Amino acid sequence: MTDIELSRGPRKIVIDPVTRVEGHGKVTIRLNEAGEVEQARFHVVEFRGFERFIQGRMYWEVPVIVQRLCGICPVSHHLGAAKAMDVIAGVDQVTPTAEKMRRLMHYGQVLQSNAVNFFHLASPDLLLGFDAPVEQRNIIGVMNAFPEVGKWAIFIRKFGQQVIAATGGRRIHPRLCVPGGVNQNLSIENRDMLRKDVDQIVQWCRDALELHKSFVHSHEALHENFASFPSSYMSLVGADGGMDLYDGTLRAIDADNTPIFEGVQPADYADYIVEEVRSWSYMKFPHIRSLGREHGWYRVGPLAQLNCCAFIGTPIANAARTEFMAQGRGGLVHSTLSYHWARLICMIHCAEKIRELLFDDDLQGTDLVLTGTRRPEGVAIIEAPRGTLIHHYTVDDNDQVSGANLIVSTTNNNEAMNRSVKQVAVEYLTGHEITEGLLNHIEVAIRAYDPCLSCATHAIGQMPLVVTLEDADGAVIATRVKQ
């Protein structure tokens, strides 16, 4: 839905909704008197206070309760909360069986979630073209052109769900984690069931990467320049500097790959990250404290995961990363569309890690839970499919949650998404008309980040579609609401 006011002065063009991103969004492009793009904002239009919802809950309930937050990455929240509650329970290191069960679940979740983004949301744009007719630019259109993609999409996603079910008892609302450990190990039956398919999954992930690279190589200028800009990045890395999606310390680098901070323990995140609130969005804007609000924004997610780590500890993904990083000509990779390439490498890494774990006997261990001395506060960080996810809780003397703060991946990417939208608007807005092509390009830019607005804003279901026109002074001159 679009609208435009041309009759006077600076004006706003509002595009609502953005299609095929997680949740609903609204994009506002503000023009100046000369009709040039002055500002672009990716709004979040509804807020529900999930942090307040869990206040008063018993701390051991939280890993299960937080899964209600989001229908896209419930497992990430389950694991993030569980790790934080380990700290509350006084357990600094869970048993090998517990950690490997959690990792197995995590890799299954990241694999299947990234598969959905790439195959269902992104591949229609990438494989069919941004300007392909609307009736073709969807997953069915992709299947028509590339029949094998449908098979990959379904079976990779299903395999990830099977991993989640095998570790957590069911594919939604898994109940694997408890503070200090896990409820179960991996049965031989489930292990063998997953072993049977894992080689094929690895191969299909590799096939998907090759298909994507063929797109990249045939559209190199577009791939390199579209919505691209240098930025800082942040992710977890392991103690050896390698990619670690489950545990480690925070590393942030600037656009020239100079460390901003590294080795930051999760408990100390607030010393390095500041959350700013802005009047026009309900979503917070985190930034790096030492760089300030103007320069401290950063990107997270697959692109950040690859830029921040020194290597990947699985051979196929590591070789793919080496080829990927060559795009940066000795520096970092900043292309926004490279999120998709990076996402596919993360999928390969997850599939390789799953295969590795399925041959690890620790998964059949019986030492599942540890206990310790209760603490009042716990922080945990994991790399969710969309990037760095922070869970922070305080618990009172009655074992009830007294405070919670969640910084989800999409929130971390908030400023970057705004900048991507503005860049696209500057490049593709001509005259005073919002064309179908401009709409497509804006959506493509936002989808690279795979935003999960349901998660970030705690919104649900159908929100009204609001189209607003404002003049330069912010006065609303027209509003259209579509339920």
Place this chain on the structure above:
Amino acid sequence: MDLSSPVTPPRILVLGYGNPGRQDDGLGPAASTRIDEMGLPNVTAYDNYQLNIEDAMDVAEHDVVWFVDAARVGPAPFSVRDLHPVAAIEFTSHLMGPETVLSIAEQVFGRVPKAFLLAIRGYEFEFIEALTPDASDNLRLALEMLTDRIGAPVAAARAS
């Protein structure tokens, strides 16, 4: 498909979707859970937060599929409509529609079941893990209809 056939009982799938942590958004999962608890022969029931691409595999393996979702607007206590494959652009992956799932089933597996959407009217969608009383009433009436619809062909098959 002749649903009254006494020879080949239809394989029926009841697929409820929604978030039980968001009050009446849990109507779909509640419906499929109740159906599952009935243990009806030839009836499979499961739930998920949302529909997704892999559901096409399960859908293709059944003869009749009932998608069950909460409705924020529309008639109470529920509405039913036939579904057919549509290769539409989805708004988000949250909202992948049953028509798209059917379309993927047709495209990848070459098979489309007879399909219905049962939309049960809900009213509140906050962070509460319970249905509202009015939604619970709607669920009860919807289940009466649904068990009658899926029970009839099954009963006919068992009598043969």
